[in-house]
Structures are given as C-alpha cells and as structure tokens.
Amino acid sequence: MTEHHGACHCGGVRLTLRETPVDLGDCNCSLCRRIGGLWHHCKLDQVDVEGVETGYVQGDATLTTWHCPTCGCTTHWTPLLPDYDRMGVNLRMFDPALWEPLPRRKIDGASF
Numbered sequence: 001m002t003e004h005h006g007a008c009h010c011g012g013v014r015l016t017l018r019e020t021p022v023d024l025g026d027c028n029c030s031l032c033r034r035i036g037g038l039w040h041h042c043k044l045d046q047v048d049v050e051g052v053e054t055g056y057v058q059g060d061a062t063l064t065t066w067h068c069p070t071c072g073c074t075t076h077w078t079p080l081l082p083d084y085d086r087m088g089v090n091l092r093m094f095d096p097a098l099w100e101p102l103p104r105r106k107i108d109g110a111s112f
C-alpha cells in the first residue's frame with residue numbers, strides 16, 4: 001500500500017495519506033488565499049491525523065480548517081456536514097517531490 005507522510009513544521013501534527021495525488025487544488029476563497037494551501041481532496045478513510053490540532057470554523061460552517069497550535073501550519077480540513085465524507089489535505093505539509101510537479105486545478109471558492 002502506498003503511504004505518504006507529512007507533518008507541520010514542528011512535527012506536532014502528522015498526516016498519513018494512503019493514496020497518491022494527481023493534481024493540486026488551488027482555491028481562491030477568502031481563507032485559502034490567505035493560507036496558501038494546496039489541497040488534495042479525498043475520502044476521510046484515506047488519511048490518518050496524529051497530534052493535537054486547533055480547529056477554525058468560518059462563515060457558513062461547512063468545514064473545520066485545522067492548524068498546529070505551536071507552529072501555525074494549516075494541515076487539513078474536515079467536513080461538518082453529516083453526509084459529506086470527503087476532506088482536504090494541505091499537500092504543502094508533504095515532501096515537495098510528491099506534489100511540486102503536479103498540475104494546479106483552480107477552485108473558484110470565492111464565488112460560492
């Protein structure tokens with residue numbers, strides 16, 4: 001099984017991703033453009049998160065964006081809607097060899 005390991009800068013939050021991304025979601029919404037995250041979207045069961053994270057819920061409360069309380073890196077988001085089984089992983093927490101060559105898929109989050 002393919003596993004990719006990522007972490008925030010201080011290592012307090014660690015991510016294990018069990019699938020290989022094929023592109024990068026680059027979202028222009030008010031939060032993502034500040035964070036600068038590059039997202040891989042996947043089923044919840046494809047990711048393990050270890051460590052202690054701090055959550056941030058914005059505006060329409062559809063998801064929680066998680067960051068490390070020590071170093072501040074945004075690591076992932078998880079859904080708040082009960083029927084939504086997908087999440088986003090910030091690929092910037094992983095080795096650039098995994099994601100730097102991938103095409104960027106623009107997500108127009110600012111418009112909805």
Ligand SMILES: [Zn+2]
Nearest residue numbers: 008010068071
């Ligand atoms: Zn950290």
